[in-house]
Amino acid sequence: xxxxxxxxxxxxxxxxxxxxxxxxxxxxxxxxxxxxxxxxxxxxxxxxxxxxxxxxxxxxxxxxxxxxxxxxxxxxxxxxxxxxxxxxxxxxxxxxxxxxxxxxxxxxxxxxxxxxxxxxxxxxxxxxxxxxxxxxxxxxxxxxxxxxxxxxxxxxxxxxxxxxxxxxxxxxxxxxxxxxxxxxxxxxxxxxxxxxxxxxxxxxxxxxxxxxxxxxxxxxxxxxxxxxxxxxxxxxxxxxxxxxxxxxxxxxxxxxxxxxxxxxxxxxxxxxxxxxxxxxxxxxxxxxxxxxxxxxxxxxxxxxxxxxxxxxxxxxxxxxxxxxxxxxxxxxxxxxxxxxxxxxxxxxxxxxxxxxxxxxxxxxxxxxxxxxxxxxxxxxxxxxxxxxxxxxxxxxxxxxxxxxxxxxxxxxxxxxxxxxxxxxxxxxxxxxxxxxxxxxxxxxxxxxxxxxxxxxxxxxxxxxxxxxxxxxxxxxxxxxxxxxxxxxxxxxxxxxxxxxxxxxxxxxxxxxxxxxxxxxxxxxxxxxxxxx
Amino acid sequence: xxxxxxxxxxxxxxxxxxxxxxxxxxxxxxxxxxxxxxxxxxxxxxxxxxxxxxxxxxxxxxxxxxxxxxxxxxxxxxxxxxxxxxxxxxxxxxxxxxxxxxxxxxxxxxxxxxxxxxxxxxxxxxxxxxxxxxxxxxxxxxxxxxxxxxxxxxxxxxxxxxxxxxxxxxxxxxxxxxxxxxxxxxxxxxxxxxxxxxxxxxxxxxxxxxxxxxxxxxxxxxxxxxxxxxxxxxxxxxxxxxxxxxxxxxxxxxxxxxxxxxxxxxxxxxxxxxxxxxxxxxxxxxxxxxxxxxxxxxxxxxxxxxxxxxxxxxxxxxxxxxxxxxxxxxxxxxxxxxxxxxxxxxxxxxxxxxxxxxxxxxxxxxxxxxxxxxxxxxxxxxxxxxxxxxxxxxxxxxxxxxxxxxxxxxxxxxxxxxxxxxxxxxxxxxxxxxxxxxxxxxxxxxx
Numbered sequence: 001x002x003x004x005x006x007x008x009x010x011x012x013x014x015x016x017x018x019x020x021x022x023x024x025x026x027x028x029x030x031x032x033x034x035x036x037x038x039x040x041x042x043x044x045x046x047x048x049x050x051x052x053x054x055x056x057x058x059x060x061x062x063x064x065x066x067x068x069x070x071x072x073x074x075x076x077x078x079x080x081x082x083x084x085x086x087x088x089x090x091x092x093x094x095x096x097x098x099x100x101x102x103x104x105x106x107x108x109x110x111x112x113x114x115x116x117x118x119x120x121x122x123x124x125x126x127x128x129x130x131x132x133x134x135x136x137x138x139x140x141x142x143x144x145x146x147x148x149x150x151x152x153x154x155x156x157x158x159x160x161x162x163x164x165x166x167x168x169x170x171x172x173x174x175x176x177x178x179x180x181x182x183x184x185x186x187x188x189x190x191x192x193x194x195x196x197x198x199x200x201x202x203x204x205x206x207x208x209x210x211x212x213x214x215x216x217x218x219x220x221x222x223x224x225x226x227x228x229x230x231x232x233x234x235x236x237x238x239x240x241x242x243x244x245x246x247x248x249x250x251x252x253x254x255x256x257x258x259x260x261x262x263x264x265x266x267x268x269x270x271x272x273x274x275x276x277x278x279x280x281x282x283x284x285x286x287x288x289x290x291x292x293x294x295x296x297x298x299x300x301x302x303x304x305x306x307x308x309x310x311x312x313x314x315x316x317x318x319x320x321x322x323x324x325x326x327x328x329x330x331x332x333x334x335x336x337x338x339x340x341x342x343x344x345x346x347x348x349x350x351x352x353x354x355x356x357x358x359x360x361x362x363x364x365x366x367x368x369x370x371x372x373x374x375x376x377x378x379x380x381x382x383x384x385x386x387x388x389x390x391x392x393x394x395x396x397x398x399x400x401x402x403x404x405x406x407x408x409x410x411x412x413x414x415x416x417x418x419x420x421x422x423x424x425x426x427x428x429x430x431x432x433x434x435x436x437x438x439x440x441x442x443x444x445x446x447x448x449x450x451x452x453x454x455x456x457x458x459x460x461x462x463x464x465x466x467x468x469x470x471x472x473x474x475x476x477x478x479x480x481x482x483x484x485x486x487x488x489x490x491x492x493x494x495x496x497x498x499x500x501x502x503x504x505x506x507x508x509x510x511x512x513x514x515x516x517x518x519x520x521x522x523x524x525x526x527x528x529x530x531x532x
Numbered sequence: 533x534x535x536x537x538x539x540x541x542x543x544x545x546x547x548x549x550x551x552x553x554x555x556x557x558x559x560x561x562x563x564x565x566x567x568x569x570x571x572x573x574x575x576x577x578x579x580x581x582x583x584x585x586x587x588x589x590x591x592x593x594x595x596x597x598x599x600x601x602x603x604x605x606x607x608x609x610x611x612x613x614x615x616x617x618x619x620x621x622x623x624x625x626x627x628x629x630x631x632x633x634x635x636x637x638x639x640x641x642x643x644x645x646x647x648x649x650x651x652x653x654x655x656x657x658x659x660x661x662x663x664x665x666x667x668x669x670x671x672x673x674x675x676x677x678x679x680x681x682x683x684x685x686x687x688x689x690x691x692x693x694x695x696x697x698x699x700x701x702x703x704x705x706x707x708x709x710x711x712x713x714x715x716x717x718x719x720x721x722x723x724x725x726x727x728x729x730x731x732x733x734x735x736x737x738x739x740x741x742x743x744x745x746x747x748x749x750x751x752x753x754x755x756x757x758x759x760x761x762x763x764x765x766x767x768x769x770x771x772x773x774x775x776x777x778x779x780x781x782x783x784x785x786x787x788x789x790x791x792x793x794x795x796x797x798x799x800x801x802x803x804x805x806x807x808x809x810x811x812x813x814x815x816x817x818x819x820x821x822x823x824x825x826x827x828x829x830x831x832x833x834x835x836x837x838x839x840x841x842x843x844x845x846x847x848x849x850x851x852x853x854x855x856x857x858x859x860x861x862x863x864x865x866x867x868x869x870x871x872x873x874x875x876x877x878x879x880x881x882x883x884x885x886x887x888x889x890x891x892x893x894x895x896x897x898x899x900x901x902x903x904x905x906x907x908x909x910x911x912x913x914x915x916x917x918x919x920x921x922x923x924x925x926x927x928x929x930x931x932x933x934x935x936x937x938x939x940x941x942x943x944x945x946x947x948x949x950x951x952x953x954x955x956x957x958x959x960x961x962x963x964x965x966x967x968x969x970x971x972x973x974x975x976x977x978x979x
Contacts, residue, residue: 045723046887048931069930075723094931097924101893134917136900136972159886178718178886181701183896185886 002080005057005064006030007087013078021073021084022050030086033095033124035208036160037074040265040359041169045075047160049124051094052076053085070094092128099129105183107142107155115210117223121158147187148175148194149269150204150212154186157211163187163203170266170359171199187211199357201272202265205255214253216273221252229471230257230520232458234321234369234451235271238362239460241521242267244275244452244471251275251452251472261521262464268363277410277450278472283433284447285477295444297479301487304429304444311402311427314338315391318378319346320368321408322481323456324465324511325500327370327377329485334404335381336489342394343378344386345371346406347413364461369451373459376510395421406481407432408448414438431481449480455497456482457514459525465514466522467501535763537796538755538780539747543631549666551673554634560679562754563638566645567687570753575646579749582757583778588614588705588742589827589856590935591844593775594749598647600729601737610733611649612714612740613640615656615663616698616705619827619939620879621859624782625743627794629656629663632747633670637693639746641679642753644691647739652693655710658700667695702883706934707740708732709885720887721934748779763798765843777843777855785811787862788818799855800846804838807862818864822951826856828876829939831946832863851949853928853942869951870958873943874902880940891937894925898944904973905955908962911969915955919948 001012004024011028013019022032023039035047050073055066064083070090078084085091102121110116143154159178164187167176175195179188189195195203204214231244233254241259245252254275256267277283287295295303308314316334318327334341349367356362378385394400403425407413410433419437422428430442439445452471459465474480483495505514513523542548542557554560566575580595601609613636617625628636644652656664671693674680682690696714703709708722711733732738752760764778777799786792789811797806803823807813814820822832826842830852833840837850844855863872881899886892898921901914922945925931926938948955959967966973 043723044887045933046720046889048889051930069928071930072723075725094924094929097931098889101889101897104893104897133972135897136904136974158889159892161887178720180886181703182881182884182886182892185892 002078004028004078004080005083007085019078021052021054021071021076021078024078025073025084025086032073032086033120033128034074035120035158036162038162038206038265041162041165041206043075044161044165045072047098047158048072049095049098050074051098052091053088055083055085057081057083095124095128096130099125100134102158103129103133104135105155106158109142109156112142113153113156113210114213114218114223115156115207119210120208145186145188146194147189147212148196149200149215150195151215151218152187153211153213156209157187158209159185159187160208162206162208163212166199166203166206167195167197170202170357170361171197172358173197176203198268198270198355198363199266199361201269202256202267205265217253221247226252228255229452229469231452231468231471232369232466233267233271233274234458235268235274235367236364237366237369237371237461238263238364239369239458239464239466240267240271241466242271246452246472249472251278257520259521261524262460262462262466263361264359266359266361268361270363274410275452277433278452280434282435283450283475283478284435284439284445285475287447287477288442288445290443297477300444300446301484305488307427307443308334308337308402308404308429313400314341314402314404315344315394315400316341317344317346317388317391317403317405318374319406319408320348320371320374321346321451322370322374322406323454323458323497324370324373324377324504325456325497326406326454326481326485327374328500328504329482329489330404330406331377331381333485333488342386342391342400343382344388344391345375345378346409347388349409349411349413366461369460370458372461372463373457373465376459376508377504380508380510392418392421395425398424401425402427402429404429405431405438406448407434407436407438408450408481409433410450412436431484446484447478449474449478453478454480454482455495457497457501457518460522463524463526464522465511465518465525467497467514467518535780535796535798538751539628539635539744539782540632540794540796542635543627548631549633549670551634551670551677554632558754559634560638562750563641563679564685566642566753567685567689572646572648575642575753578757579646579752582752582760583776584745584748584752584760585775585777585844586742587744587748587781587857589619589829589854591777591854594741594745597729597739597741598643600727601647601739602730605648605737607648608651608736609647609649610736610738611640611644611647611652612707612710612733612738613652613654613746614705614707614710614740614742615654615660615667616710617660617743617857618657618700618702618705619829619857619859621784621786621824621861622827622857623784623786624794624858626660626663627782628743628747629660629667633663633666634674635747635750636667636743637670637674637679639748639750640693641674641684641691643739643741643746643749645689649739650690650692652691653714653733654693654695655704655714656695656697657704658698664695664697671695701885702879703885703934703936706936709934710740711738718885720885721936723933744782751780763800765800765841765845768845771845774845777845781842781855781858783810783842784857784859785862786859787823788815788820788864788867789813789862790815797842799843800841802839802841803833803860806842806860807838811862814862814864816864818866820862821865821867822863822869822872824859824861824863824943825852826854827859828861828879829935829942830854830856831942832869832872832950833946834950851946853938868958869947869954870902870906873947873955874899874906876943876947877902877940880936884936884940888932888934888937890925890931891940894921894937895940897921898940905959909966909973910959910963911973912956912959912967913970914959915948915952918944922948
């Protein structure tokens, strides 16, 4: 294997991997600061923050010959016997120079800047900058420019060009450009053609400083108040890995979580701004009976179990927004009471066609996170996955008397006409986020959980299972589907998604690889099918 | 020393820019012979033997540049003629293209033949409208006469030449900036590697040469490598990296001289000789104070250094980076070096492309300081800061992608090291109360 020497430490590079200096140093535990380089974008090599000394070691004599010039690590592909020095006086001086240069015309308005606290300019200046300001002081300016989906704070920009390259290489929309030369260079759009594409929010994440502001997040929270939790986007069946950032059970921001096997470094705006429904005041927060009177949660489980037992032929509608564990527990519950109960998948929302971007990112037409997972669970219990329409047909023939419907849809999902077909049921349990024509007819209307409140696993369109913990607590009065079914099944303790998944993995071939603690990038369920 | 002009042999003739006059003077004879008798490898070998070095500023051996092209490449290979002559004090390419465009074209055709390039772009700066007309007319004449187009002069070799007019940016003269500009993008020089010979214009192997270099190729093919090597300075024996400086060179002489103009002399003529022999001495009977050596970005030499030979190696002995473009600008004794450096900083701050941090901010900062110094609010400390900027920006220390920052740095470095007394005297005279101040002070204006 090729050996690289980084700051006097030898590092073996995995054979066949093309790494640049920054990536190799990271493997060795050495941080090389950089602004313009990003693993998902082409190499610009212009910020000059990643300058290092490079040399070669003669494999026979062990003598090291260094190049006289500093070299950007981002554009240096490491090779056998290459020597990188990142901690020399020369490198430190170059970094201090770049930091000093970048702050020459920077407004240093950190107290009113959204990026403060997660700003590379701050971090690197603290780490590598020099304490004294030697440049002439200029009047404070902080010009703003509306670029479309995002706001540009012109004077905070360090001209790394990441946003411009993103718009050219990943979204393929090329709205952004640089105008002006030298110190007058600025990020701009052509008048009448604003930054307006479904991936535009990513440029805010890419911006290493506070130049690009997310209009949705601007001035709403200081980032150091936010706690972030691993999540999976439920916007479509791509199932992007995300960070859910919350403060005291309020979601403020969704950011992409790096996952080379799913979404790389990106998410779409649909997923990024898909959290307001979580805090929608119209959400159901109180279990009610058919008369519309509130029911107390403490009495409800027993009452539900009794009603289900007395109803006769049962059926269940499993929403594609449920996690695998929740679907499993619900199937187990319904089938435990009525072993022949038909199990149907809820309506699968489809909008348009898959949208594929030049950088490879795809937004799927299937706007739910877990159709595959829920269908696999149903198939295990019922052999046949009934569609929602098939269930409706059975209702019309009065073939079932009691139905449990899990909703969880973010938008209106059922109309009056369809809901009316549930009219003649003896028992209708509806667990959902929002009131709907169906909820009006429910014998028991139970408030359901939104995705940051759920715990469990999703299976995306490529059979990748990703498990998440809950990011926020559900609002008072709401119990997640998982915890409710857990209790209805008479299980001990609190809802434990991991235990449920272990059970599922033991019982079902499709999920059998999910026994290990789930890696952050998820598990490929197909791997097992191929092997089996 | 008498030198019979070769590169400028035609310029005095009436209608020198036309094909008829050029052919009457022996033009395109070399091309006919080369296409018949020489293989492309022969031409490369000939140019290698001649020791021709690029006339654009860096002085890179032309034959070696050609040998970097990948062998047996399926093509296309592109050729770019760098006619974006925007170095302050430089105007020799303009003379060549206006008065002898066919000489440039013949050199281009020969070089394309040698490199197997099938398309050549002449990247011409916007400010040269007459060059554009004359070059286009020359291309049209060549197409009609069979010197350009398919199967040139009955051979297998085909070549198209296009003129691409830039929009007037200094950085377009940097070869990868030029390539980006031809591709229709902003002229931000590319990070190297890959070098243009491997991946250049439209991601294909590309050769970029200065106008004057190509004119030399024509004469090397006409007269042989021996003739070319009979002029100039042989390699310095103590410096293994010096391939020597051979051949004739055009010098653009301007500034405070009696007869400014474009002159041809063998490499190795000294600054003083050039001023006296061709320029007729410093104007108004004054003495010289300094001279820009070869375009602004090579910095200045003081009068005491006027015996410096103008070749590729000697300027390094007086603290300058090299010959540059051969644009000599003479400054007389009344001219303030503060004004000189201010003007230089203004130019480079204006022309920095804005890509690399050290250049974008360094040139801007230097200009801010020079503005303040000029306005009588300078501090002695500023000179150290200026020097530090000069020493830390550019491809020499490795802090930028292209050489523009080096160009900005050399005038600062040379002016401050050779005329520091004058700067100190100016600052102390104009800012008697504040010249020792060390705290940052308010800048004058935004640039």
